[in-house]
Amino acid sequence: MEARIQIYASLSLNELANQIRAHFSQQQRAELAELIQKEEEGERTKEQIINDLKEDYIALQKGTLKTRPLKDILDEL
Numbered sequence: 001m002e003a004r005i006q007i008y009a010s011l012s013l014n015e016l017a018n019q020i021r022a023h024f025s026q027q028q029r030a031e032l033a034e035l036i037q038k039e040e041e042g043e044r045t046k047e048q049i050i051n052d053l054k055e056d057y058i059a060l061q062k063g064t065l066k067t068r069p070l071k072d073i074l075d076e077l
Contacts, residue, residue, distance in 0.1 A: 049076050 005023045007016065020029060059065035 044076070052076070 005019055007019070011019070020032070024032065056065055
């Protein structure tokens, strides 16, 4: 079952949350929260990635680099 609601720009955040609670099941709300969270995690700019790599390189030279899996580094690129 697919739930649909019409969102008006004049809704406050609390009003929007109430509309979502009223029209979406618990499972749909969980999926929505997961989608929002994934989108926020993926919003890194090229500048942020380059700066992180520079910081990692400096830390590597100093011997203070905290290692992480290569897959994570490649995913960032």
